[in-house]
Amino acid sequence: MTMPRALSTTIPRLLSLALLALLAACAQQREPGFYDVPRGDTASDALHRAQGDAGTVAPAQLQFGFGADSQKKPAPESGAGTGAEKAAGQSARPAAAVKIPSELAETRTYLGTVACPAGQQACPARRMTLTLAPDGQWRARSKPLDGTAATASMGCWHLVSTEPVGIVLQTGDQARAKLEFIQTNVLRLTRLDGQAPLLESRLTRQADIDPIQELAAQPAEACAER
Numbered sequence: 001m002t003m004p005r006a007l008s009t010t011i012p013r014l015l016s017l018a019l020l021a022l023l024a025a026c027a028q029q030r031e032p033g034f035y036d037v038p039r040g041d042t043a044s045d046a047l048h049r050a051q052g053d054a055g056t057v058a059p060a061q062l063q064f065g066f067g068a069d070s071q072k073k074p075a076p077e078s079g080a081g082t083g084a085e086k087a088a089g090q091s092a093r094p095a096a097a098v099k100i101p102s103e104l105a106e107t108r109t110y111l112g113t114v115a116c117p118a119g120q121q122a123c124p125a126r127r128m129t130l131t132l133a134p135d136g137q138w139r140a141r142s143k144p145l146d147g148t149a150a151t152a153s154m155g156c157w158h159l160v161s162t163e164p165v166g167i168v169l170q171t172g173d174q175a176r177a178k179l180e181f182i183q184t185n186v187l188r189l190t191r192l193d194g195q196a197p198l199l200e201s202r203l204t205r206q207a208d209i210d211p212i213q214e215l216a217a218q219p220a221e222a223c224a225e226r
Helices: 005-029 042-051 083-087
Strands: 108-114 126-132 137-144 151-162 165-171 174-183 186-192 201-205
Touching (some): 108 186
Antiparallel strands (some): 108 126, 108 201, 126 137, 137 151, 174 186, 186 201
């Protein structure tokens, strides 16, 4: 039996209208803006990846020294500035850090035999242990080779030359010794208590750091910031 032509065209049209009505009803159940997907922001995404999540905290940078003041102070943020600078619309410029030679940029211990100063021929040679910290402090242990008791001293070191790198060890206002690097890991003692040693005396860097524990209970001197 053949379906009338008018009926065959009416049924598909009614089905299409019913389908459109159903889709419209479903769309009305969604929240406004459901289909509005935010566009990606390349700049913000890159910044987010570089900075990490809000809970991500970079590890603190510590500088080994002799006391509580040996911890590095965090550098001020580049955007921080004084009220006058902010009012003028200018960002604060960070102060330029003083460049420390690589030989003094980390805590190191040196060991060697030191001859008597000129004019003191009767004194025995001594075994000297010297530890230098980048915050300007030094500690030393001196043990005479004749078996007498060792002594320990401490103070501040000061950079006096860069070619070669030379330093002076001071306790208060008194200069105790002058040394210079003849190699990256070798120090030469040029002056001891104001006198040149009778024989060339060298101190060589050691693999382990000796904090000179005999002086642990003594307060450290306030050395100039570097």
